[in-house]
Amino acid sequence: MMSLIEANLPALQVMLPLAAAPFCLILGRGSGAWALATFIAFATFAISISLFAQTYEGAVVTYHMGNWAPPIGIEYRIDIANAFVLLIVSGVAAIVLPYARRSIDAEIPAERQPLFYTAFLLCIAGLLGVTITGDAFNVFVFFEISALSTYALVAAGSWVNKRALTAAYNYLIMGTVGATFFVIGIGMLYMVTGTLNMADLATRIAAHGSSSTVQMGFVFILVGIGLKLAMFPLHLWLPNAYSFAPSVVTVFLSATATKVAVYVMLRFMFSVFGFDYEFQANTLRLVALPLAIIAMFAASIVAIFQDDLKRMLAYSSIAQIGYILLGFTLLTDTGLTAGIVHLFNHAVTKAALFMVAGCFVFAAGTSSLSRLGGIGRDMPWTTAAFVIAGLSIIGLPLTVGFVSKWYLVLAALELGWWPVALMVMASSLLAIIYIWRVIEIAYLKPAPEGVTRREAPLSMLLPTWIFVGLIIWFGVNAMMSSTAAGRAAHALINSSHMLWKD
Amino acid sequence: MPEFDLRFVLGHYNYWMFVILMMTGLYITVSRGNLIKKVIGLNIFQAAVFMLYISMGKITGGTAPVLIEDPDAVYSNALPHVLILTAIVVGIATTAVALALILRIRETYGTIEEDELTRIEQEMDAAPGSAQG
Numbered sequence: 001m002m003s004l005i006e007a008n009l010p011a012l013q014v015m016l017p018l019a020a021a022p023f024c025l026i027l028g029r030g031s032g033a034w035a036l037a038t039f040i041a042f043a044t045f046a047i048s049i050s051l052f053a054q055t056y057e058g059a060v061v062t063y064h065m066g067n068w069a070p071p072i073g074i075e076y077r078i079d080i081a082n083a084f085v086l087l088i089v090s091g092v093a094a095i096v097l098p099y100a101r102r103s104i105d106a107e108i109p110a111e112r113q114p115l116f117y118t119a120f121l122l123c124i125a126g127l128l129g130v131t132i133t134g135d136a137f138n139v140f141v142f143f144e145i146s147a148l149s150t151y152a153l154v155a156a157g158s159w160v161n162k163r164a165l166t167a168a169y170n171y172l173i174m175g176t177v178g179a180t181f182f183v184i185g186i187g188m189l190y191m192v193t194g195t196l197n198m199a200d201l202a203t204r205i206a207a208h209g210s211s212s213t214v215q216m217g218f219v220f221i222l223v224g225i226g227l228k229l230a231m232f233p234l235h236l237w238l239p240n241a242y243s244f245a246p247s248v249v250t251v252f253l254s255a256t257a258t259k260v261a262v263y264v265m266l267r268f269m270f271s272v273f274g275f276d277y278e279f280q281a282n283t284l285r286l287v288a289l290p291l292a293i294i295a296m297f298a299a300s301i302v303a304i305f306q307d308d309l310k311r312m313l314a315y316s317s318i319a320q321i322g323y324i325l326l327g328f329t330l331l332t333d334t335g336l337t338a339g340i341v342h343l344f345n346h347a348v349t350k351a352a353l354f355m356v357a358g359c360f361v362f363a364a365g366t367s368s369l370s371r372l373g374g375i376g377r378d379m380p381w382t383t384a385a386f387v388i389a390g391l392s393i394i395g396l397p398l399t400v401g402f403v404s405k406w407y408l409v410l411a412a413l414e415l416g417w418w419p420v421a422l423m424v425m426a427s428s429l430l431a432i433i434y435i436w437r438v439i440e441i442a443y444l445k446p447a448p449e450g451v452t453r454r455e456a457p458l459s460m461l462l463p464t465w466i467f468v469g470l471i472i473w474f475g476v477n478a479m480m481s482s483t484a485a486g487r488a489a490h491a492l493i494n495s496s497h498m499l500w501k502d
Numbered sequence: 503m504p505e506f507d508l509r510f511v512l513g514h515y516n517y518w519m520f521v522i523l524m525m526t527g528l529y530i531t532v533s534r535g536n537l538i539k540k541v542i543g544l545n546i547f548q549a550a551v552f553m554l555y556i557s558m559g560k561i562t563g564g565t566a567p568v569l570i571e572d573p574d575a576v577y578s579n580a581l582p583h584v585l586i587l588t589a590i591v592v593g594i595a596t597t598a599v600a601l602a603l604i605l606r607i608r609e610t611y612g613t614i615e616e617d618e619l620t621r622i623e624q625e626m627d628a629a630p631g632s633a634q635g
Binding site: 141148151152155169173184187190 | 524585588592596599600603604606610611619
């Protein structure tokens, strides 16, 4: 029995949440649906830990769906790079769900909650599926499973604020356009190679060399995934979706959905495409890299002027995605490591920050900064968590944010691109401004008249502090996360058919 | 400069139509203010992509991919067609979610015109207290 489970771990990773989702619906009102979802999240987390341990030394786990051998059958292919992302997705889900109970009770009517947890599990299944699969078309299908459930999850915020509906609608339109662009790109590649298996695609594209069809495929996939990961200027769906979604959904999406899209981008740009170094490197360095730098500044500046805490953090997310993109568009070993380290670090940091925002919404009924004055005195633990996570966004030593910035600056200096290194540091100064604004309001401003606020319940505080703990733990023991990220970077580069190291 | 070749142009009829339909759909999605029309645009856009996939599976002189006695039979490639079956399902699901959202928007806002929605939301921003509930 154990060996049977062990042999099918990759399939179970996706099937467990997918199959459990309808049962949430059957369990109906009460805490049954929540309990099942939480149990499943922990089970998938355990599976991804096992997969991570198996691939940590560089092994590749392959799983043939229905025993059909690739490239004809669908292959699940796990190396350290996607095991790392699987770990992030399932780990965040496992920490978020215990937090979800009280927060969702406050934001969604009881009779709708089973539907919420159903959509949540489907979203987890979709994100894990995107990450684990080795089949290009499968990526699209799982993308849409996660995206469709995400639209429903975002719209679930409409019980608090009706603008969640239009936010979800706009997200749907842009997300679908992005996914369809991605499918067009895949179609172009299929025309040329006749295969959909990513490893097989990589070999055949390298053998085929450059042609206008492959180039168009490259561009369509870049733009399609760019929409999904909110690459500046394709980020327009993100601020509204994050500000009006239920707090829990914002936490989960900010920490996982964009990260998974970044992973797909990395996989395609580094492993699958290897037709023409010149063309690819120029596209990434001359188009994606400047956009990443603009995102770092523009989104941070916009964040400074936001009144809503969730919206401010959403803009900060766009800026942080800029850092991730900057890391890997440098196209060096260190740069790629920096990008992957920041992928993890930003997931942990932003999850903590949005959890704090969720606690504020729970206790004060609003995330509007103008009505959060003096909240630091009423909710000392929650606000302290914000301060530490905020320091990590800025990039102060002993937090994970510092580790990312360190690697980014290092990567830029390695190339001799000191202006880029300076810009990384300059944009961190902008983060100081928007984080300080919140701290000032929380501690120094007087509380609004007639407001009573109590510290968030333990079930919400504890998950928040778990993330804060991770921020400090991996900030101090930086080698752990950066070794894993370095190995993931090597796995991506080594599976490539081009010499990326120059 | 490649020479103008009528057979090339006509032979790629499907692909020309793919480009035209795709751009039409995308344009409608971006330019229309009515939420339903946007979804229709999205559907046209997706249908164009279905056509791209179906066209690429066709092999000249190929028959339907059903096993027949003739050992020299040339079959069309069925895989893109099967992929598109999946994509059609995804498209229908997307449309369903979009229409459900539009229904809810109509119920709560009383309109499905984008400019009016923007106006209502700007008024909500101007009076922050009423944004809740």
